[in-house]
Amino acid sequence: MNILNTLSILAAAPSEATAIWLPVFFWTFALVSVLSSLAVLVVKDIVRCAFLIMSSLSGLAGLYLLLGAEFLAFTQIMVYVGGILILILFGVMLTNREPLLIKRMKATGLVAPGVLAGLILFTAIGYSVCTVDWKVTDQPLPADADTPARIGNALMSDFILPFEMASVLLLVALVGAAMAARRGGAEG
Amino acid sequence: MTMASMYFDYANVAVFFVFAVVFVILNISVISVILRPTVENDQKDTTYECGEPSVGSSWVRFDMRFYTVALVFLIFDVEVAFLYPWAVVFKDLRGAIGGSATGVFVFLEAAIFLLILFVGLIYVWKRGDLDWVKSSSAQEVDARQRQMIEAKDEVRL
Numbered sequence: 344m345n346i347l348n349t350l351s352i353l354a355a356a357p358s359e360a361t362a363i364w365l366p367v368f369f370w371t372f373a374l375v376s377v378l379s380s381l382a383v384l385v386v387k388d389i390v391r392c393a394f395l396i397m398s399s400l401s402g403l404a405g406l407y408l409l410l411g412a413e414f415l416a417f418t419q420i421m422v423y424v425g426g427i428l429i430l431i432l433f434g435v436m437l438t439n440r441e442p443l444l445i446k447r448m449k450a451t452g453l454v455a456p457g458v459l460a461g462l463i464l465f466t467a468i469g470y471s472v473c474t475v476d477w478k479v480t481d482q483p484l485p486a487d488a489d490t491p492a493r494i495g496n497a498l499m500s501d502f503i504l505p506f507e508m509a510s511v512l513l514l515v516a517l518v519g520a521a522m523a524a525r526r527g528g529a530e531g
Numbered sequence: 532m533t534m535a536s537m538y539f540d541y542a543n544v545a546v547f548f549v550f551a552v553v554f555v556i557l558n559i560s561v562i563s564v565i566l567r568p569t570v571e572n573d574q575k576d577t578t579y580e581c582g583e584p585s586v587g588s589s590w591v592r593f594d595m596r597f598y599t600v601a602l603v604f605l606i607f608d609v610e611v612a613f614l615y616p617w618a619v620v621f622k623d624l625r626g627a628i629g630g631s632a633t634g635v636f637v638f639l640e641a642a643i644f645l646l647i648l649f650v651g652l653i654y655v656w657k658r659g660d661l662d663w664v665k666s667s668s669a670q671e672v673d674a675r676q677r678q679m680i681e682a683k684d685e686v687r688l
Contacts, residue, residue, distance in 0.1 A: 365538070408541060418612045426608040433601045495620030498613075499637050506640065509613055510647040513606050517651035520602040521660050524595065 369409055376402030393432050400424050414490045599660045603652075610648055617641050 379399040383392045400423045407416035498506045578585045617637075625634035655661055 414616060417615065421615075422605075422608055422612055426605040430598075430601045430605055433598050437595065437598055489619075491616045491619040492623070495616030495618075496624075498616055499620060499624060499640060503640060506613070507643060507647070510610075510644045513609060514647055514651045517603065517606040517648070518654055520606065521599065521655050521658065524599040524602055525658070525660065 365409065368405065372402045372405035372409065374402075375399070376406065389435050390432070393428060393435060396431070397424055397428050400428070412490060414494050417491075596660075596663065603655055603660070606651065607648070610645075613644065614641065 376399050379395040379402065383395045383399065386392055386395060400419060404416045404419040404424070407413075407419060617640075621637060621641075624637045
């Protein structure tokens with residue numbers, strides 16, 4: 344019921360033009376996201392899977408945008424669509440030893456545990472989505488809902504140390520990634 | 532900025548998107564079909580490789596160096612994600628007190644952020660992970676190691 348509330352509020356936007364177009368965009372992004380995720384499971388060609396993941400992640404970015412989370416949406420596109428997907432594609436190309444990359448189920452004994460794990464995960468997420476008391480409001484977002492600017496102001500005032508620490512964390516990740524890739528290259 | 536005006540901003544993006552899609556579809560599937568002469572030819576179905584006849588399959592195994600470069604790229608991609616909110620507010624913070632201490636402070640914050648990651652770039656560069664062709668010094672080291680291994684093998688024999 345709570346989810347339905349959220350959806351109906353998303354549809355009931357302030358101006359009339361948005362009220363008409365918002366559900367259209369919402370369902371477009373949602374369908375793109377869900378259908379391409381499902382297609383990833385069905386399609387056998389791994390490179391096509393990677394491109395379907397791209398459309399799924401882009402659809403999610405669109406949904407973030409509709410919710411007013413601009414920073415999240417752009418980070419999603421920049422880091423996930425622009426970065427991690429490239430990494431996945433390179434990973435696919437690196438492991439390629441056959442003329443065509445086709446998914447194959449070798450260990451059929453894994454089907455039952457896989458289904459079980461999927462069911463547990465689905466139940467856990469579904470349960471938490473339905474039971475958590477989401478703070479639903481029908482008020483429009485405040486006038487200063489410009490999320491990138493708010494995050495920027497916060498980073499430059501109250502969260503300067505975490506901001507600089509993020510840089511150190513990235514440095515550690517960079518050095519670690521270079522080390523790991525180097526060792527793998529020496530073996531291969 | 533209210534929700535409605537934010538959506539209006541993104542209506543611009545939507546218009547661009549629609550134009551881009553329509554432009555490509557119109558050019559490839561409509562206008563070109565009308566204008567081009569239809570001459571059937573086997574070679575038209577081959578992959579375009581700068582006019583050269585393509586050799587072998589495109590499913591070759593990538594060099595490991597691509598992956599290293601992709602990893603390094605990903606780190607700097609996340610860096611940009613951090614700098615994006617900074618860039619949005621920089622002009623406001625700088626102008627707030629007329630480009631005084633706040634502006635310098637905010638600028639230095641980002642400079643330190645970049646500097647810390649620049650150390651990482653120097654590290655990767657120095658180690659030669661970014662070298663597309665191995666440097667001559669690295670090749671010499673490789674050759675020396677190979678000689679040592681061969682020498683050991685000879686002793687064992």
